[in-house]
Every structure is written in structure tokens, then in C-alpha cells.
Amino acid sequence: MLTTWIDDLSQKVPLSRQPQDLQAYGRDWTRVYVPRPSAVVFPRHPEEVCEVLRFCSERGIAVVPSGGRTGLSAGAVAAEGELVLSLERLRHLGEVDPLGLTLTVGAGITNQEVHQHSEKIGLTWPIDLASKGSCQVGGNLATNAGGIRVIRYGHARQWVTGLQVALIDGTLLKLGTAVQKDNVGPDLRQLMIGSEGILGVITQATLRLTIMPRECQVMFLAVDNIDRGLELLSHARLQGRLQLQAFEFVAQNCLEAVMKVQDRACPFAQIPPAAVLIEVEGRLDNELEQWMEQVMSQGLVRDGVLARSSTERASLWAYRDNITESLGSLGLMHKNDIAVEVGRLGEFVHTLLSEVAPHYPGQMYLFGHLGDGNLHINVMKPSAMDPETFWEGCQRADQLLYELLRNLNGSVSAEHGIGLLKKAALSFSRGPHEVDTVRRVKKALDPQGLLNPGKVFDL
Ligand SMILES: Cc1cc2nc3c(=O)[nH]c(=O)nc-3n(C[C@H](O)[C@H](O)[C@H](O)COP(=O)(O)OP(=O)(O)OC[C@H]3O[C@@H](n4cnc5c(N)ncnc54)[C@H](O)[C@@H]3O)c2cc1C
Known part of the structure; x- marks a missing residue:
């Protein structure tokens, strides 16, 4: 049965079942889950994305949108036999509009390519991450990426005027254009940004650019x-x-x-x-x-x-x-990406180090975007400890961390999103009515729950 739909789909779009592709495209940077996708498809333009999604919708096939796979919350992981939908061949790179300061790109263009392209005329898309060489515009928008310049420019959602999004039934939505001022009721574009691939697949974006500081x-x-x-x-x-x-x-x-x-x-x-x-x-x-x-x-x-x-x-x-890369090469890391208001960061760190850190089964490493109140908390597995014991110990200690964050009105995910990895933390930063409202939106757009299933919350 399995081979039948895969054969059918391979007639429509480039598809791979090569073991190395299944391994590479079934995971992100988290390395916690074992990748087990059934296949990977590489649509070449938005209409092919729609065709794949329509196909999945008609046959009840679960599908995971996949960008540069630099995500740190397992949002792009396919560990349950899903079809991976790679956006990497959506490589349209438009001309920079020097008057309106916008640039339209396909979802598969990398963050760095946007920078290089706009820097030629002294402009920049101010979303700047250490993963910029690999992460893609589609992934940046699906995660509402932050980065090192949030203190000056804010998150990715502030730097988009238009979005093209494919829904699971194959509908292609055009949400906004290059027009800066467009106040026409509820803004679906902003709903899609940061939705971690559970509501729709971003195929193209019109980005707002700004002038690069001269020095x-x-x-x-x-x-x-x-x-x-x-x-x-x-x-x-x-x-x-x-x-x-x-x-x-x-x-x-x-x-x-x-x-x-x-x-x-x-x-x-x-x-x-x-x-x-x-x-x-x-x-x-x-x-x-x-x-x-x-x-x-x-x-x-x-x-x-x-x-x-x-x-x-x-x-x-x-x-x-x-x-991030250096810690990763020294050992297995358990990661949290938290934020509190900057004025309470000192209080947070003191309580973290005195009351929470001793409960983690390994050494804690702190770094991050101090100006935004956002710290990355990494805990390294002691070399003699088996991974199972380590993860269990970390999960227990996480409860104390999340309680602390709740008490300070902080966020359990400042930048990286919820994905699979932080699902248990969601309720510490979002109330039940809010989660239920988003769940209803999800059910309205994707009644069969096929798009990135199991990510952010269970239906
Ligand atoms: C060294 C390093 C440094 C990092 N620094 C930062 C940082 O400073 N700030 C920050 O915010 N993040 C950071 N990250 C995390 C990561 O780079 C960002 O989350 C990035 O935006 C993910 O983009 P991606 O293309 O790799 O997405 P992926 O990892 O492929 O996917 C991420 C999520 O988006 C979904 N998705 C991907 N493409 C699409 C699409 N076209 N349409 C719909 N859904 C899609 C996936 O299903 C998944 O849920 C860092 C990661 C690394 C490895």
C-alpha cells in the first residue's frame, strides 16, 4: 500500500526515498528524535506545493514542512512515517525595490542569501541569526525568528509585508502584497507567521528591508x-x-x-x-x-x-x-530558550542558579540576547551518564524552571518555538482558553490534522 501512494506522488514531483535523504530531511538540529519519514518531496514552485498538499489531503497522508532544518525545537522532525515537504527548491529571488524597500523571495532562499542580495544596494533584512547560512526565509517566518538584532529591530513578523501560503487542501492564499499600509480587517498573514508549519506552508514572502547602518x-x-x-x-x-x-x-x-x-x-x-x-x-x-x-x-x-x-x-x-556549535561538539545538550522582562532577568538568574540549577543532572551553560531578556539555558550530559537518565533528570528539573518562569510571567520559548520538544512546557506560558482557541483554528484549516501533526499541541 505504502509504495502505491509514493509511486503515484513521484509521478507528480521530485521525490526521494534514499536512506541518506530520509535521515537528513527527517530531523532538525535537536538530534533527539530518530528520523523516520516515508519519503521526501522537493516541489519546484508554489503550484507543486499545492499539488502535494492536495494529494496528501485526499489520501490522508501526514506531511511535515521542512526548511533549512536548523530548528531547535524539533518542529521539522518526521519521526512517525510522515512525508517531508522540503521547500528548498522554491528559489525565486526577486529584485530589490529601491523605493518601497521590499524584496520578494521563495521560501527556500536562505537568510544569508537575502542579506547578500540586499546588501549590494546598502539595504538589509534585519533578521540575523548564527544559523543564517542554512536557515530559510520560510523557516524564519514559520518560527517568527528573532536573532541578535531583536533589541534594535524586533522579530521576523515585523519585516514582512506579503506572504503566499498553501493550505492542506491545496488552496494558495495571497496574504498581503508589497503595500506597506494595508489595514483590511483580521490579518491572516500574522496568524501564519510563527505557526510552526501547523496551519499552512509558506511558499513565498515579500520582505521589508531597511537601510544598513553605515558603520x-x-x-x-x-x-x-x-x-x-x-x-x-x-x-x-x-x-x-x-x-x-x-x-x-x-x-x-x-x-x-x-x-x-x-x-x-x-x-x-x-x-x-x-x-x-x-x-x-x-x-x-x-x-x-x-x-x-x-x-x-x-x-x-x-x-x-x-x-x-x-x-x-x-x-x-x-x-x-x-x-551553539561548540557546545554541541563537546557533548549532548539539553536546551531551553526562555525570556523574562529585562528588568527581572537578574532576579530570574539568581533563582535559577541557586534553586533550579542544582536539580539538573549536568553542568549549566548560559548565553543569549541579554538586551531582550532572552537566555539560552543549556545543560550538558555528564559523559558517564546514560542519555535516558540524563533526559529524565532534565525533564524533572524543567518543571521547576517552568514554574519559575510562570511566577515571573516569562516565556518558555523566546525564539525557538514549541515543536515537539517543548509541548509539555506550553501550558506554563499559554492559558487553556488561548490554546483551545488556536486548536479550533487548526481544526478549521486542517480538519484531518495532517499538517505537521503532533507539533505545538495534540488535537
Ligand atoms: C547555531 C544556531 C543558532 C540559532 N540562533 C537563533 C537565533 O538567534 N534566533 C532564533 O530565532 N533562532 C535561532 N536558531 C534556530 C533556527 O535557526 C530558527 O528557528 C530558524 O528560523 C529555523 O529556520 P529553518 O529554515 O532552519 O526551519 P526548520 O528548522 O526547517 O523548521 C522550523 C519550523 O518551521 C516549519 N517550516 C519550515 N519551513 C516552513 C515553510 N516554508 N512553511 C511552513 N512551515 C515551515 C517546520 O515545519 C518547523 O516547524 C538557531 C539555530 C542554530 C542551529
């Missing part, structure tokens, strides 16, 4: 702890009057991990307990030097480096950008 400067500053980092954030804005492009936190053990894995020297005279990477708009050499002297003399900063060239800027960013 940016990067500093890496050693601090004693997160409290000093937060004081520094306030000082940079209110006393320094700095326009921040990024304000990132790196704990000591994360810095050490990057130094070890990438064989990089310590950027400071001594390895500090924590560091903050700051990117600032403008060419402000003298002003920044004076500001650094000021914060050092006030004891907010222990030591600091100011990049003097684009090569030095890239090399300072490497200490931040390579944390």
Missing part, C-alpha cells in the same frame, strides 16, 4: 556577573546614548567552550566570569573609548576589547556566534 562598532567587555551586564545595558543606553544593534551575554564556560573547540585565544587578559558583546551603530571611536574608560572606572567592566577593523569585529563575534 557599526563591536566591543567585547568582561563583567563579573549578569547584574553588571544589566547595569551596563542601562548605562549604554541612558548615559552612553548608544544606539545598540546587539547586546549579548556569554557566561565563562561558554567562552571557554568556544576557545577550546575553535582553538581561539582568550580575548581578555584573564578569563572573566562573564562577558557582554555589544554592537553599536556609528563610527564613534573616541566616544566609545571614553565610555569604556568610564564604565571600567565605575567597576562595571573588568576588561574590554574594541574592534578596530571588520576582521576584528568578525573575530569578536565568533566568540558569540559559535557557542
Whole structure:
């Protein structure tokens, strides 16, 4: 039976059942679930996406939309025999509109390709992630990606004017255009953004661009702890009057991990307990030097480096950008991606370290987007512990973490989404009426529950 529908589908669109493709396309970066897709399809244009979805709808076949597979919540995982629908061949790359500052692209264009294309005329799509070389525009929008510049520009949903979305019954919706001002009742486009592939498949997007800052400067500053980092954030804005492009936190053990894995020297005279990477708009050499002297003399900063060239800027960013990959190569990581309001981040971290961290079965690594109140909490499996015991221990400790977040009105998923991995956490950040309302929307659009089944919530 199985081979029959796969044979039929392979007559319509490029399809693979090669074991290496099933392995590669059935998983994302989480590496927690065993990939078991039945096949992978590679439609070449939006109409073929609709054809695949109509086919799945008629035959009752579960389908998982798949972008660059850099997701960290197992949203693109196909572990139950689903069909993987890869968007990577939707590679339309339009011309930048220099007046309206928009760009229309296929869902399979990578984040980096958008950057390279728009930078040619001094513009940028300000969604900037360490995974930019692989993650795709469709994936960025399906996850409402954040990244290192949220402090300045916000999330992906703020940088889209139009979206083309295929529904499970094969309908192709055109939601918005390149028109900036379009206030015509409820906005389905925003409903689709961040919906993690459970409501529709994004096939094309018209992105809003902005002017690239003419110059940016990067500093890496050693601090004693997160409290000093937060004081520094306030000082940079209110006393320094700095326009921040990024304000990132790196704990000591994360810095050490990057130094070890990438064989990089310590950027400071001594390895500090924590560091903050700051990117600032403008060419402000003298002003920044004076500001650094000021914060050092006030004891907010222990030591600091100011990049003097684009090569030095890239090399300072490497200490931040390579944390996820470096930790991943040192061991198995349990990950959480949380946020609280910035003003309560200090309180959160103190309680986390004193009351929650001791319950995790491994060492905790903290880094993230300090300026947004968003921390990535990673726990490494001790080498002698078997994975089963480790995951169980982490899940127990997660309950304490989520309780803490609920008490602080925080979020259990700041950027990465819920996917499969964080389903048990959803109720700590969303009330039952809200979840039930979204469930009703899901049932209206996908009554058979075929699109990315089991992700975000169960029907
Ligand atoms: C090193 C590293 C750093 C990262 N840093 C950040 C960061 O700073 N900020 C951040 O937000 N994330 C970050 N991420 C997570 C990840 O890169 C983002 O979530 C990204 O937006 C996922 O895009 P993708 O194309 O890889 O999507 P995938 O992983 O393929 O899919 C993610 C979800 O979107 C769905 N999906 C994918 N394409 C479509 C489509 N066209 N239509 C409908 N649904 C679709 C999938 O079904 C899945 O549910 C990082 C990941 C890594 C590995």
C-alpha cells in the first residue's frame, strides 16, 4: 500500500526515498528524535506545493514542512512515517525595490542569501541569526525568528509585508502584497507567521528591508556577573546614548567552550566570569573609548576589547556566534530558550542558579540576547551518564524552571518555538482558553490534522 501512494506522488514531483535523504530531511538540529519519514518531496514552485498538499489531503497522508532544518525545537522532525515537504527548491529571488524597500523571495532562499542580495544596494533584512547560512526565509517566518538584532529591530513578523501560503487542501492564499499600509480587517498573514508549519506552508514572502547602518562598532567587555551586564545595558543606553544593534551575554564556560573547540585565544587578559558583546551603530571611536574608560572606572567592566577593523569585529563575534556549535561538539545538550522582562532577568538568574540549577543532572551553560531578556539555558550530559537518565533528570528539573518562569510571567520559548520538544512546557506560558482557541483554528484549516501533526499541541 505504502509504495502505491509514493509511486503515484513521484509521478507528480521530485521525490526521494534514499536512506541518506530520509535521515537528513527527517530531523532538525535537536538530534533527539530518530528520523523516520516515508519519503521526501522537493516541489519546484508554489503550484507543486499545492499539488502535494492536495494529494496528501485526499489520501490522508501526514506531511511535515521542512526548511533549512536548523530548528531547535524539533518542529521539522518526521519521526512517525510522515512525508517531508522540503521547500528548498522554491528559489525565486526577486529584485530589490529601491523605493518601497521590499524584496520578494521563495521560501527556500536562505537568510544569508537575502542579506547578500540586499546588501549590494546598502539595504538589509534585519533578521540575523548564527544559523543564517542554512536557515530559510520560510523557516524564519514559520518560527517568527528573532536573532541578535531583536533589541534594535524586533522579530521576523515585523519585516514582512506579503506572504503566499498553501493550505492542506491545496488552496494558495495571497496574504498581503508589497503595500506597506494595508489595514483590511483580521490579518491572516500574522496568524501564519510563527505557526510552526501547523496551519499552512509558506511558499513565498515579500520582505521589508531597511537601510544598513553605515558603520557599526563591536566591543567585547568582561563583567563579573549578569547584574553588571544589566547595569551596563542601562548605562549604554541612558548615559552612553548608544544606539545598540546587539547586546549579548556569554557566561565563562561558554567562552571557554568556544576557545577550546575553535582553538581561539582568550580575548581578555584573564578569563572573566562573564562577558557582554555589544554592537553599536556609528563610527564613534573616541566616544566609545571614553565610555569604556568610564564604565571600567565605575567597576562595571573588568576588561574590554574594541574592534578596530571588520576582521576584528568578525573575530569578536565568533566568540558569540559559535557557542551553539561548540557546545554541541563537546557533548549532548539539553536546551531551553526562555525570556523574562529585562528588568527581572537578574532576579530570574539568581533563582535559577541557586534553586533550579542544582536539580539538573549536568553542568549549566548560559548565553543569549541579554538586551531582550532572552537566555539560552543549556545543560550538558555528564559523559558517564546514560542519555535516558540524563533526559529524565532534565525533564524533572524543567518543571521547576517552568514554574519559575510562570511566577515571573516569562516565556518558555523566546525564539525557538514549541515543536515537539517543548509541548509539555506550553501550558506554563499559554492559558487553556488561548490554546483551545488556536486548536479550533487548526481544526478549521486542517480538519484531518495532517499538517505537521503532533507539533505545538495534540488535537
Ligand atoms: C547555531 C544556531 C543558532 C540559532 N540562533 C537563533 C537565533 O538567534 N534566533 C532564533 O530565532 N533562532 C535561532 N536558531 C534556530 C533556527 O535557526 C530558527 O528557528 C530558524 O528560523 C529555523 O529556520 P529553518 O529554515 O532552519 O526551519 P526548520 O528548522 O526547517 O523548521 C522550523 C519550523 O518551521 C516549519 N517550516 C519550515 N519551513 C516552513 C515553510 N516554508 N512553511 C511552513 N512551515 C515551515 C517546520 O515545519 C518547523 O516547524 C538557531 C539555530 C542554530 C542551529
